[in-house]
Amino acid sequence: MDNLNLDRHISGQFNADLEDLKTQLLEMGGVVQQQIKDAVSAIENADGELAEKVIVVEDDVDTREVKIDENCTQVLARRQPAASDLRMVLAVSKITRDLERMGDEAQKIAKMAIALNDQGQAPHGYMELRHIGDIVEKMVNTTLDAFARFDVDAAVRVAKDDRAVDREYKSAMRELITYMMEDPRSIGRVMNIIWALRSLERIGDHARNIAEHIVYLVKGLDVRHTSVKEMERKVNDA
């Protein structure tokens, strides 16, 4: 009894089940991450083919979501996990949902890329798109890392970045609205950019949700509906 191996379950199969869940989630994360990157790049480079690819990948993301959820249900039903295992299963189930939504938003961005290709490029907004796109891609990257490493500090950084995205989004919106007032003929095309920015902003929100699930997974703390400051304080106190 003196040598306890606290990192492994008595049941090797249970260990394997949980490891599988983690791996599957990270794989799904990887697919969504690429999807977002491609969607932004499709707009920037007016690449219709790449945009089509982003839309096609969405089916794969949906299938992965369903599969992971099914596996979560199986673990709950067969193993009745408790404590950190329970939090892992719950967090994985919630994170897949946010990842799937991120995929949906990426798909919307890709659709805007195709629309912009058809209507001709917008005269404005690409710089903002690139800028917000960079922050959001970095956030998604950090969230997946944070999940893989159980890193709550990284999760807090994501929440902070989300605030930055919200600020950038608001300022881009002001600028683009001014532009549309000055040149009403550009409204249709600028709106496409605005929809794409809106989707990026939503992806940022989902990344923040995932960051909150990671805090719950690692520390058992519910930090939903709190300010970033409050979240940071709770994490440091725990």
Place this chain on the structure above:
Amino acid sequence: MEATANIDNTGAVATPKSKITVMNDEMNHHEVEIKETVGKPFADNAKMSMRDVNVYYADKQAIHGVNMDIGKNEVVAMIGPSGCGKSTFLRCLNRMNDTIDICRVEGSLKLEGQDIYDPKLDVVPLRARVGMVFQKPNPFPKTIYDNVAYGPRIHGLTSRKTELDEIVETSLRKASLWNEVKDRLHSPGTGLSGGQQQRLCIARTIAVSPEVILMDEPCSALDPIATAKIEELIAELSENFTIAIVTHSMQQAARVSSRTAYFHLGKLVEVNDTEKVFTNPEHKLTEAYITGRFG
């Protein structure tokens, strides 16, 4: 927080800090030390208060410096691996360990402020106040009626037949057995099914109006349906009684109790609200046990 596990002012042997070596994948050695009970071992409205309890079987110490309260009308579950001392501790609470010659109990154990190990105290009324239900249903080889009436009779609670009838009926009702046995009160208790026998034993325990009911794995010999009935019963009984239950089923502890106590190698590692223990336990060993990581 009051006294901790390392106390010698009671004259008890100072508890050595047990160190458990933990190995992880990289073969790094961690040491998990059990210093003092974490969480909420004490209650504001304590029905029973145990302080610095040490229990020995001859020279071997089975319980090391346990401090905890059991609150009035609460259900406390005690969990832990085999041999961790949870049953031994439970049996101290109505001096059931007195029946074992080599067993020695030290420390302070109080029921409503009264020392239950006071040499002048008579254990028979104590055991009426603190009743016990065992792992295996053990009805007397008597009728159902006599099983339940046995306690009230020997404790002289009543001599009138109508009153006794009433106690038997109320007790059987409280134990959710009345409807199943009301037409055969005078057939032998041993003729009932396992689950019914266990509920008969609970009826027998509550017939003497105890304040505390101790349950030592009351469902481990029962099927899931009988288990569900007993668990339902525990929830109802907790309105009027204080209950301490030892169980090997963690799901059962999670279902029936409001606080859960985790014992490990004779020490009380953690006591916390059940919802906390099963979602986010404070101690590493509690976490390891309830997630099935002892290997």
